[in-house]
Amino acid sequence: xxxxxxxxxxxxxxxxxxxxxxxxxxLTYGELLARIDRLAGSLVAAGVGPERICxxxxxxxxxxxxxxxxxxxxxxxxxxxxxxxTACVLTTGALAATVPAGVPVVLADDPAPAAAFIPRxxxxxxxxxxxxxxVLVEHLGLVSSLxxxxxxxxxxxxxxxxxxxxxxxxxxxxxxxxTLVAGGRLVVLPRAxxxxxxxxxxxxxxxxxNTILGxxxxxxxxxxxxxxxxxxxxxxxxxxxxxxxxxxxxxSGGRNLLGGRLLNQYGPPEVTxxxxxxxxxxxxxxxxxxIGTPHDxxxxxxxxxxxxxxxxxTPGEVYLGGPGVARGYLGRPADTATRFLPDPFGPxxxxxxxxxxxxxxxxxxxxxxxxxxxxxxxxxxERPLAALR
Numbered sequence: 001x002x003x004x005x006x007x008x009x010x011x012x013x014x015x016x017x018x019x020x021x022x023x024x025x026x027l028t029y030g031e032l033l034a035r036i037d038r039l040a041g042s043l044v045a046a047g048v049g050p051e052r053i054c055x056x057x058x059x060x061x062x063x064x065x066x067x068x069x070x071x072x073x074x075x076x077x078x079x080x081x082x083x084x085x086t087a088c089v090l091t092t093g094a095l096a097a098t099v100p101a102g103v104p105v106v107l108a109d110d111p112a113p114a115a116a117f118i119p120r121x122x123x124x125x126x127x128x129x130x131x132x133x134x135v136l137v138e139h140l141g142l143v144s145s146l147x148x149x150x151x152x153x154x155x156x157x158x159x160x161x162x163x164x165x166x167x168x169x170x171x172x173x174x175x176x177x178x179t180l181v182a183g184g185r186l187v188v189l190p191r192a193x194x195x196x197x198x199x200x201x202x203x204x205x206x207x208x209x210n211t212i213l214g215x216x217x218x219x220x221x222x223x224x225x226x227x228x229x230x231x232x233x234x235x236x237x238x239x240x241x242x243x244x245x246x247x248x249x250x251x252s253g254g255r256n257l258l259g260g261r262l263l264n265q266y267g268p269p270e271v272t273x274x275x276x277x278x279x280x281x282x283x284x285x286x287x288x289x290x291i292g293t294p295h296d297x298x299x300x301x302x303x304x305x306x307x308x309x310x311x312x313x314t315p316g317e318v319y320l321g322g323p324g325v326a327r328g329y330l331g332r333p334a335d336t337a338t339r340f341l342p343d344p345f346g347p348x349x350x351x352x353x354x355x356x357x358x359x360x361x362x363x364x365x366x367x368x369x370x371x372x373x374x375x376x377x378x379x380x381x382e383r384p385l386a387a388l389r
Contacts, residue, residue: 002121002139003128003146004073006181008033017157019180021207022188025062029183032066039070039090039108041117046088046104048076050126055079055086055103057095060167061188063108065176068129068167075120077127080168127327131269132168136327142173144323145273148295149174150182152277153238153263155211159184162209164194164219170269171214171243178213197222201229212239217249224257234259242266242274245369251286266291266369270339270353272324276300276367289369291359298322300367301345301352302359312361315370321345321352 007029010017015030027035048054054071056078058064067090071078079086088104096105122128124140131137149155161179163186165171179186187207193199200223209232215223220241223229233239239258241249242265249255255262265274278292294300302316303309310316321343328336343350358370 001143002072003143003177003181004036004069004119005121007036007069008119010180010183014157014183017183018185020062020065020186020188022062023190023193023203027062027066032069032180035066036069036073037117037119039066039106040073040119042106042110043070043074043076043088043090044117044120046106048074048088048106049120050075050122052076052087053079053127053130054106055089055091056168057089057091057099058108058167059092060163060191063092064167065163065186065188067108068176069180072122072128073119075122075126077129078168079130080132129168129173130330131170132166133269134330134332135269136330137269137272138327141272141324141326142177144297145295146174146178146181148297149178149213149273152295153178153211153213153240155179155182155184157183159211160187160208161185161211161213162187162189162200162204162207163214164212165214169214170273174240174273175214179211184211197226197229201226201232204229204232205235210235210237212236215239215241216243217241217246217254218244221249221252221254224254230257233257236260238263240265245289246280247286247289250280250284255280255282255284264291266367267320267324268353268355270326270355271298271320271322272326275320275322275324278366291367291369293365293367294322298324299343299346299352300359301343302361307344310360312363315358315360317373318355318357318359318367319343319352320355321350325351325353 011029011033016028019029019032020027054076056067058067068078089099090106092109126139128137128139128142163175193203237260240263246264262280264278267275275298276292276294278290299321301319328340339354343352356373359367
């Protein structure tokens with residue numbers, strides 16, 4: 001199964017179910033798939049296919065969602081923010097002039113009909129997308145991580161999410177495709193609305209947003225300071241956070257401002273989507289950074305400098321294994337060789353990622369994050385809402 005197989009299945013079963021909605025647009029699952037297929041046909045004609053990277057230079061909104069999905073439907077891999085090393089660029093007529101000469105351009109807003117399109121089914125080891133950190137994520141990692149997210153967060157047709165994270169980051173991939181794979185409804189709002197917590201809170205109430213899948217603790221704290229946004233957050237059934245320490249938010253009493261479930265997740269882009277999760281109780285621990293236990297299929301090794309397992313309670317460096325481990329870094333073979341290593345504890349051919357983070361394991365299996373050992377390239381963190389795309 002691919003991500004687009006799941007979307008196509010929803011389009012076949014519930015074609016009139018809303019899929020993507022915004023201030024001035026709404027697409028049902030049937031309409032969404034039709035637009036994806038039409039654009040995918042143009043992308044294939046431009047040379048997009050397996051192991052071909054397509055740069056996506058689109059503003060946030062319905063077009064961006066359609067664009068990312070269309071690249072996957074064409075069998076290619078998408079990359080946002082940076083059009084370097086791409087075989088094709090998907091953009092709008094207004095931005096086409098900014099694309100370097102000689103790079104094929106496909107216009108997302110071109111009304112011309114595309115040639116007949118036959119959906120492509122990439123293999124599990126085919127490239128799916130390139131993160132802003134130049135991490136090469138394969139379809140196996142993407143699908144397995146989204147399935148774990150849907151199951152762990154109990155996502156389904158009644159899920160209504162809002163896209164907050166910068167386009168192309170792993171948080172935005174979680175927001176967009178986690179929602180659509182589950183058959184839920186994705187709300188996309190203009191930057192002007194995202195820039196104002198009060199406006200975001202009012203819009204989220206209007207659209208019935210009940211789930212947040214991609215917000216950092218600092219951004220969450222920023223939202224809870226606004227009365228309108230705070231009122232909406234108290235009614236949200238699930239908030240998924242990660243990317244930085246949750247402890248300052250909890251120590252300030254932030255958990256009391258959320259009425260529903262709070263899920264803290266841990267995992268760098270190099271393992272696709274978060275590898276561990278911690279359900280935060282209403283009276284949380286605030287003295288240490290708890291990052292929970294691994295998702296199904298994920299292995300967390302705490303190792304010494306000699307790559308030997310350390311006893312429970314002893315600090316060790318975090319190495320992550322499982323199907324979410326990415327292929328490596330685009331154009332950085334030395335970094336790939338030092339950070340993506342053979343997994344001596346897994347089956348033949350298994351690999352693990354050296355995170356550079358320290359942690360210790362409690363007797364019940366819960367992991368405590370202790371900080372960073374080494375610096376690794378990180379994707380841009382969420383900044384004040386005015387900077388969100």
